[in-house]
Amino acid sequence: MTSAKEYDCIVIGAGVHGSFTAYELAKRNKKTLLLEQFILPHSRGSSHGQTRIIRKAYDHDFYTRMMEDNYELWAQLERESGVKLFRQTGLLVMGPENSKDYLNFKDTLEKNNIPTVHLHKGNFSKHIPNVTLAEGTAAMVDITAGVLFADRALKTAQDQFRKLGGVIRDNTMVTNIQPGPVVTVTTSAGVYRAKSIVITAGPWANRLLAHTGLQLPLEVVRINVCYWKEKVPGTYNVAKRFPCFLQTENKDTDEHIYGLPSNEYPGLVKICYHNGSPTDPDQRDKVTDRSDINVLKRFVSNCFPGLVPDPAVVESCMYTLTPDRHFVLDRHPAHSNIVIGAGFSGHGFKMGPLVGKLLSELSLGEMPSHDLSPFRIRRFQGHAKAAL
Ligand SMILES: Cc1cc2nc3c(=O)[nH]c(=O)nc-3n(C[C@H](O)[C@H](O)[C@H](O)COP(=O)(O)OP(=O)(O)OC[C@H]3O[C@@H](n4cnc5c(N)ncnc54)[C@H](O)[C@@H]3O)c2cc1C
Structure with missing residues (x-):
């Protein structure tokens, strides 16, 4: 006993x-x-926070395979609890054409037969309105992806x-x-x-x-969680199935960015930089570095013409990174x-x-x-x- x-x-x-x-x-x-x-x-x-991206698109096969089980387990939890936890929106993956990172995502999606729509200049705005595809950027959509209500x-x-x-x-x-x-x-x-x-x-x-x-060789970084105001409310809305998106790492422009459609704060779209400044977890709010926000402002004004290119809300969260x-x-x-x-x-x-x-x-x-x-x-x- x-x-x-x-x-x-x-x-x-x-x-x-x-x-x-x-x-x-x-x-x-x-x-x-x-x-x-x-x-x-x-x-x-x-x-914490109300939303996270769920996707099968990954640059490594083993994660995509793990996601097959995760989707089933999330659905099982929804059934057992009667609580809605997931909304399918798709995930727009963008990256420099022929870059290693972008091609790894593409290969993994293909190898694992994940339903994907490949986009090009001719059909991009039909599928993804109000987003500008930068010159030399390739794009595809992982249809299975969406938002988890975190x-x-x-x-x-x-x-x-x-x-x-x-x-x-x-x-x-x-x-x-x-x-x-x-x-x-x-x-x-x-x-x-x-x-x-x-x-x-x-x-x-x-x-x-x-x-x-x-x-362990862990590095803790603070992430500025930025929300950007829609010029016309509803332009990038989750209910209209505007997709989540992910910009694969671009070493030339220093961009490694992701975003989710407006949901938790009506009229605000979450777009964040996928790295931050090192911090002690108990001193998180003492970190004041906002250099990532300058990268984000440039990205928003170039690619999201329907957003005000200055964050309306900035919250914080932490990543714990391995090498x-x-x-x-x-x-x-x-x-x-x-x-x-x-x-x-x-x-x-x-x-x-x-x-x-x-x-x-x-x-x-x-x-x-x-x-x-x-x-x-x-x-x-x-x-x-x-x-x-
Ligand atoms: C801005 C942001 C966006 C993200 N977006 C995504 C996304 O779109 N998709 C995705 O898949 N992932 C995303 N992530 C990553 C994901 O949220 C994290 O990987 C995940 O939440 C880590 O969870 P955890 O349980 O390891 O850590 P935590 O959530 O930090 O939990 C650890 C817990 O341990 C407790 N604890 C610590 N020390 C002690 C102690 N001594 N005694 C008792 N309790 C203790 C802490 O208080 C804390 O509650 C994002 C993360 C951030 C910050």
Whole structure:
């Protein structure tokens, strides 16, 4: 018999990945505790905000294959909860013709038979009105893509977890982790023990891993989340199925940009730069660098004539980047009952349901249902080190 403070598994961090991992464990009848340092919901990590892009278009095959399962798992959660979480809009992918990044996206879509419409100067504005395709830019649409209602999705995963008997303790900061056959987790509100733990602490991952003798090569950056006003309300509206878009990296113009149709703030379109300035996660709002906004202003005035080229609202969020921009989904190298989900590098939300499943499989000592070799800690070789 386990006592009140003993669990099969403790998940640390109630962002998208911790919430889905806890939910998966509860589905498997595991007594699970989900710990969160802030009062839920909060906007101080990486999973807040009302929208995220979901897409099969990727520059690596393994992500596109993972997305096949994710679409099914998102639909399953919608069915189980009765909550609408996804709206299909398509994703416009633009990039310099013949650039490596753009061609990688194209190859992956083709290889995986993802329904795609290829656009050219002659048919572009018929499919995508009110957007200017720059000279030398190629374009295609991943039809399967769309918008995930992010805040709602996070709450739904947490609600489903609770319905299955899972326990969430928010306003509870983990202050120490003592590895062992039974892991001891010390928090601001008491001590808990579990056969295994999963660390999904987003930008704070290394701070927690320090207690376990490990540091990963993670860089935390602040993202300016910019919203741009439509000159004529409704021009780029989600209800009219204006697509999400993604501009593959353009090293000449320094552009690496994505956007979503207006939804959360009527009349405002979210367009962001896919990188930011390094920050300590607790000092996020002290970063004042807005050089990315100048790149965005130029892009908006060149490509989106229906938007005022000055952001109407700027919010903040954080990415936790790995050197190769691939996730970390692995067991701790020295403690196999400590599982790590980290480094989601600004593209992890859509993967939440499958990441939760994979992390729960790792924590139960099972063979993961996808090949996790791109996500192993050992790829960092000399860069993952013992904590000081
Ligand atoms: C502006 C922006 C746009 C994005 N757009 C997309 C997109 O369109 N599509 C997409 O797929 N992805 C997107 N992403 C990426 C995606 O949102 C992230 O990859 C994902 O949310 C990461 O979730 P997480 O659970 O790892 O981290 P988080 O959401 O940060 O969760 C970690 C949690 O751990 C808690 N925690 C940390 N330390 C402790 C502790 N000591 N004790 C207790 N709790 C602790 C934190 O408070 C936090 O709640 C975007 C991200 C940003 C910032």
